[in-house]
Amino acid sequence: MLENVDLSLVNWSRGQFALTAMYHWLFVPLTLGLSFIIAIMETIYVRTGLEEWKRMVKFWMTLFGINFAIGVATGLILEFEFGTNWSNYSWFVGDIFGAPLAIEGIMAFFLESTFIAIMFFGWNKVSKRAHLVSTWLVAIGANLSALWILVANAWMQHPVGMQFNPENARNEMLNFWEVFLSPVAADKFIHTITSGFVLASIFVIGISSWYVLKHRELFMAKRSILIASVFGLISCAVLILSGDSSTRHIATIQPMKFAALEGLYSGQEGAGLVTIGVLSKDREDLSGKNIKDFSFRIEIPNLLSYMAYGDLNAFVPGINDLVDGNPEYDLLPVKEKIERGKVARESLSEMKEARDAGDLVTFNAIKEKFYNEEFKNNYFRYFGYGFLNDPESVIPNVPVTFYSFHLMVGLGFYFVLLFFLSLVFLFRNTLEKRTFFLRLALFTIPLAYLATMAGWVVSEMGRQPWVIQDLMPNIAAISHINTSTVQITFWMFAALFTILIIAEISIMVKQIGNGPKTEEKNHV
Numbered sequence: 001m002l003e004n005v006d007l008s009l010v011n012w013s014r015g016q017f018a019l020t021a022m023y024h025w026l027f028v029p030l031t032l033g034l035s036f037i038i039a040i041m042e043t044i045y046v047r048t049g050l051e052e053w054k055r056m057v058k059f060w061m062t063l064f065g066i067n068f069a070i071g072v073a074t075g076l077i078l079e080f081e082f083g084t085n086w087s088n089y090s091w092f093v094g095d096i097f098g099a100p101l102a103i104e105g106i107m108a109f110f111l112e113s114t115f116i117a118i119m120f121f122g123w124n125k126v127s128k129r130a131h132l133v134s135t136w137l138v139a140i141g142a143n144l145s146a147l148w149i150l151v152a153n154a155w156m157q158h159p160v161g162m163q164f165n166p167e168n169a170r171n172e173m174l175n176f177w178e179v180f181l182s183p184v185a186a187d188k189f190i191h192t193i194t195s196g197f198v199l200a201s202i203f204v205i206g207i208s209s210w211y212v213l214k215h216r217e218l219f220m221a222k223r224s225i226l227i228a229s230v231f232g233l234i235s236c237a238v239l240i241l242s243g244d245s246s247t248r249h250i251a252t253i254q255p256m257k258f259a260a261l262e263g264l265y266s267g268q269e270g271a272g273l274v275t276i277g278v279l280s281k282d283r284e285d286l287s288g289k290n291i292k293d294f295s296f297r298i299e300i301p302n303l304l305s306y307m308a309y310g311d312l313n314a315f316v317p318g319i320n321d322l323v324d325g326n327p328e329y330d331l332l333p334v335k336e337k338i339e340r341g342k343v344a345r346e347s348l349s350e351m352k353e354a355r356d357a358g359d360l361v362t363f364n365a366i367k368e369k370f371y372n373e374e375f376k377n378n379y380f381r382y383f384g385y386g387f388l389n390d391p392e393s394v395i396p397n398v399p400v401t402f403y404s405f406h407l408m409v410g411l412g413f414y415f416v417l418l419f420f421l422s423l424v425f426l427f428r429n430t431l432e433k434r435t436f437f438l439r440l441a442l443f444t445i446p447l448a449y450l451a452t453m454a455g456w457v458v459s460e461m462g463r464q465p466w467v468i469q470d471l472m473p474n475i476a477a478i479s480h481i482n483t484s485t486v487q488i489t490f491w492m493f494a495a496l497f498t499i500l501i502i503a504e505i506s507i508m509v510k511q512i513g514n515g516p517k518t519e520e521k522n523h524v
Helices: 007-025 028-048 051-084 087-121 128-157 176-180 183-213 218-253 255-261 303-309 319-324 334-356 360-369 373-378 380-387 398-427 435-443 445-461 483-514
Strands: 162-165 170-173 273-284 290-300 466-468
Touching (some): 007 028, 007 483, 028 051, 028 128, 028 183, 087 170, 087 176, 128 183, 183 398, 183 445, 255 398, 273 398, 319 334, 398 445, 435 445
């Protein structure tokens, strides 16, 4: 572990970033999905010319605008925190991590902001088709913003397309396309935006169900439910496929996270997938190590092995195998990885000392080691472990990861059922009689937010202690600032974000209560 590291500073910095990210994510998924739903509705309006569709578009567009405006503020603060609280991280990977964020700002953000003005204020000022194009470009721009941010996050989970420069102790990009087209980035982008599509679909169905219960705006409500249900079902299909693909990648590049997802402590061949389980209290195994096992579980035999490696009998390493090592399956113990990581760190220190002493022969000799494939594969790849002392520090919070994952998956299948039943009741013309279902749909809105939050908890807490997988733990990434400074800003942000979310909910509830405005005739 780093000398004289202030663990309270690490924890408060992590807490502040988590607070900002989670509040920000309360706004983002609705923006991603609702923008496309609005674009679909406006397309129908342009094709049919019916003013009822225009009223629908304007109503949902108003809710979109409220959410979008407040979400921008939290996103800006989140990016600034990389420089204020995580400056060591920013130095270590700035050349790589900064590129997609810069593209997001230059291309996607300006695409969004340029056409959003036409989208909101261009009614009766531009043609119907020009306005429709602007609406589609806003939707595309919003999702392009997510693309570049998710590419950056995926690189942290699976660093590729770069090379470490020992002279300045920074990672530098070698291949932009390898970073951009990483399979992990593709899965993360598709899975994340489709989760936003599902959330937005549930939001539209829930609000529309309230109108049906109140016997108000039935034309808008029923057609909104129809569009959202179809959009949601298609999104769920893509969500499930991308989730399956993500699972296979996690099993390979983040096996500790994968083991935590299933609470798997002892590796096994033909491992079963736990569908429902309750982790037991701490107990000791035969070696005297404290582990968590299940007090109750229902599992599908062999399915976890198949999900991970496409083989029903494949060996899936457990947490104990990954910490203690397993020679039969070529798994190095964490203790050995720590030693190898320390060799890489010491080599970097020796190189710096040689440079400071003017010993260019030694300096160049050590520098060449970092470009040697054998040294990179056997030592530098474990660079981040060199900051650790305790092998068990690589174990994430297993209960939080396990329960968050299973909550996310369980709610996902519930959402599929909700979309399907919505369509059944619509086509049978019995929706207005299904008061229980309509109330359930309304109260499903917070469950959609809970599911998408659980997904991010799995993604980020499941990879702890790594900020960059295997290369940089959180204790090495923080800025050297006073803990009190982070504490003060934590509570300031908590108060500010809480006010913003209360304001958004209040404004939205008022707008929903008012309903869509009556359209005046226009001449476009």
